[in-house]
Amino acid sequence: MHGLKRGSVAIVGVAESDLGLCAPGTQVVDLMAQATMRALDDCGLKLSDIDGIFTATTQMRMSSLALKEYLGIDPKYQDNTQIGGSSFMSHVGHAMLAIEHGLCEVALITYGSTQKSVSRALASPREFNAYETPYDPFIPPTAYAMAAARHMHQYGTTREQLAQVAVAARQWALLNPVAWEKKPLTVEEVLSSRMASYPLTVRDCCLVTDGGGAIILTSAKRAKELKKKPAYVLGVGEALSHANISSMPDLTVTAASRSGPQAYKMAGLKPSDMDVAMLYDAFTINTILFLEDLGFCPKGEGGHFIENGAIAPGGKFAVNTNGGGLSYCHPGMYGLFLLIEAARQIRGECGDRQVSNCEHALAHGNGGVLSSQATVILGASPD
Numbered sequence: 001m002h003g004l005k006r007g008s009v010a011i012v013g014v015a016e017s018d019l020g021l022c023a024p025g026t027q028v029v030d031l032m033a034q035a036t037m038r039a040l041d042d043c044g045l046k047l048s049d050i051d052g053i054f055t056a057t058t059q060m061r062m063s064s065l066a067l068k069e070y071l072g073i074d075p076k077y078q079d080n081t082q083i084g085g086s087s088f089m090s091h092v093g094h095a096m097l098a099i100e101h102g103l104c105e106v107a108l109i110t111y112g113s114t115q116k117s118v119s120r121a122l123a124s125p126r127e128f129n130a131y132e133t134p135y136d137p138f139i140p141p142t143a144y145a146m147a148a149a150r151h152m153h154q155y156g157t158t159r160e161q162l163a164q165v166a167v168a169a170r171q172w173a174l175l176n177p178v179a180w181e182k183k184p185l186t187v188e189e190v191l192s193s194r195m196a197s198y199p200l201t202v203r204d205c206c207l208v209t210d211g212g213g214a215i216i217l218t219s220a221k222r223a224k225e226l227k228k229k230p231a232y233v234l235g236v237g238e239a240l241s242h243a244n245i246s247s248m249p250d251l252t253v254t255a256a257s258r259s260g261p262q263a264y265k266m267a268g269l270k271p272s273d274m275d276v277a278m279l280y281d282a283f284t285i286n287t288i289l290f291l292e293d294l295g296f297c298p299k300g301e302g303g304h305f306i307e308n309g310a311i312a313p314g315g316k317f318a319v320n321t322n323g324g325g326l327s328y329c330h331p332g333m334y335g336l337f338l339l340i341e342a343a344r345q346i347r348g349e350c351g352d353r354q355v356s357n358c359e360h361a362l363a364h365g366n367g368g369v370l371s372s373q374a375t376v377i378l379g380a381s382p383d
Contacts, residue, residue, distance in 0.1 A: 006266055007382025009096045010223035010230035013043030013216035014340040019329045020180055021116055022210040028059045029070045031112030031212030036071065039214040044227040045106060050216070052077040052104030054095055056087035057111060058124045058332055067110065077104040084367020085280055085333040086238065088215075089374030092339070093236040095217050105218060109339075112212030113332035120208050124332055129244055138197050140282070141205055143245035143369035145197035148285035150251040152199060154300070157288065159199050161303035163190035165284040166203050166326050168312035173323025175313060175353040180207055181327040203326075204284040211331035213340050220382050231343040234269065234360070235377035237262025245369040252300075255373040256293035256364060263362075263375040264295075271295035274377075275358045276345050277317070278338035280366035281324040287311070290364055291319070294375065313353065321345060321353045335365030339376060346380050 015038030017031040032055065040047060053075045055063040064078040077098050081090055088109055095107035115123030126139055137143070151157045167187055173179035185203065193201035223230035239255035239262070242248045264270055271294060279290040288302030296317065297305040305311075311319035322328045322341040329337060342361035344350050358380070365374045 004093065004096050004236065004266060005100060006234050006268065007232045007379065008220055009099050009217050010220050010232045011215050011217050011339065011343045011378065012223045012226050012228060012230055013039035013045065014343045015039040015042050015214055016178065016337070016340065017112065017212035019178055019211040020209050022114060026114055026117065026210070028057055028112040028114055029066050031114070031210070032067055032110045032214070033070055035112070035212045035214035036108060036110055039216050042228060043216055045216065047071060047073060049106045050108045051075050052095060052098055052107040054079040054091035054107060054109040055111065056080065056082040056333065057113065059113065075104065083240070083372040085282070085335040086365030086367040086372045086374040087333065088336040088339060089236070089363065089365040089376045090238050092217070092233060092376050093238065096233060096236065099217065099219055105222070107217045108214060109217070109336065110212065110214040111333060111336045114210045115332045116208050116210045132244055132246055140369050141197040141200060144283040144285055145200045146245060147251045147289065147370060148199050148283070151285060151288065154252055155303070157303035159191060160187055161307060162199065162204055162284040162288070163187040164306055165281065165287045166190045168306065168309065168315070169281060169320050169324040169326040171312045172321050172353055173327035176323050176328055179323040179328040180209055181323065200283060206282045206325035206330040206334070207327070209329045209331050211329050213336040215336065215339055215343065229347045229380070231346040231378040232382040233376065234379040235263035235265070235267030236375065237266070238372070238374035240372050242371055243368065248370060252289070254289050254293050254370050256290050256375065259373045259375040260294040263377050267377040269360060269377060274360050274362045275318070276321060276342070276355045276361045277319050278342045278361065278363040279319060280334055280338060280364060281320055281326050282330065282334065282366065284326070286366060287319065294362070294364060318355045321350060321355065338363040338365060342378050346378050
């Protein structure tokens with residue numbers, strides 16, 4: 001985003017709400033508030049310190065109003081930008097602008113979903129599309145399956161390679177105490193699972209869980225005064241491609257190929273400088289596409305890049321260390337959880353899954369059906 005200053009703002013507080021399956025009667029705003037209070041405790045700020053709120057949900061039309069009322073605060077600035085699961089990376093850039101220009105001092109970005117409790121269909125209802133709905137696609141799996149099938153046809157990517165993405169995510173999840181999935185997973189189990197939309201089985205698809213999260217940002221100057229190590233925002237970028245999968249210009253190239261370079265340029269860094277990548281893995285093909293489009297490997301080589309446990313614990317490059325949307329949690333729109341884990345990796349708080357000497361972390365969000373892409377680069381130092 002033009003005009004933003006590298007390292008001027010930092011993430012100072014992060015937290016999840018309760019995850020998995022929430023108690024009966026739990027509302028989306030309950031999860032937002034729970035995560036918010038935990039994030040405040042994480043950084044040592046008070047509820048009254050928050051003067052900017054940024055939210056996006058599928059279950060409330062005016063989520064910033066609902067959250068403001070629920071928390072009993074009077075923010076000077078708010079943002080309800082909704083571009084799917086990448087909304088929260090977009091919010092980071094918007095919060096930087098707001099803080100840099102004095103529109104607010106302490107920004108809260110938060111999200112909540114009860115999609116497991118109320119059903120995914122009710123939590124994220126499909127909009128009618130005159131060009132696709134008559135064909136009755138199973139959206140979103142069918143859309144991502146189209147991208148996977150095209151990638152397989154064009155580059156020779158195999159179902160086994162897709163399955164290895166899910167296996168790596170599960171291995172990371174086994175190191176995360178709050179991850180939903182607790183059992184080991186094999187390539188054979190992924191391949192033999194019920195087909196969702198060819199070539200994707202249910203194990204190639206993300207979880208359906210309840211949950212919420214929150215991150216708190218403030219100026220780099222104020223961040224130094226708080227109780228946790230800041231995770232400085234070094235780079236941000238976002239790009240829009242299409243709304244409907246039938247309008248995607250190239251099923252094998254996402255707008256991450258534009259949002260990534262924006263973030264790298266602002267940060268003054270390159271893909272090889274990243275110590276960990278948190279990539280929105282709603283489906284196994286996502287990880288492969290984003291590794292390519294964000295410059296970690298050439299286009300078409302993502303399948304080979306992830307082979308032999310390369311992105312699993314102990315591999316050559318740490319990807320989705322919390323277990324990802326495939327095995328940790330996926331409450332509808334997952335992007336905020338990528339930022340939470342990236343910040344924790346910068347802080348060195350991830351225990352058995354901690355990446356050693358983590359100086360730079362990339363968090364990449366995806367929205368819709370490979371529709372919106374947004375990239376954030378965090379660093380241990382603002383310089």
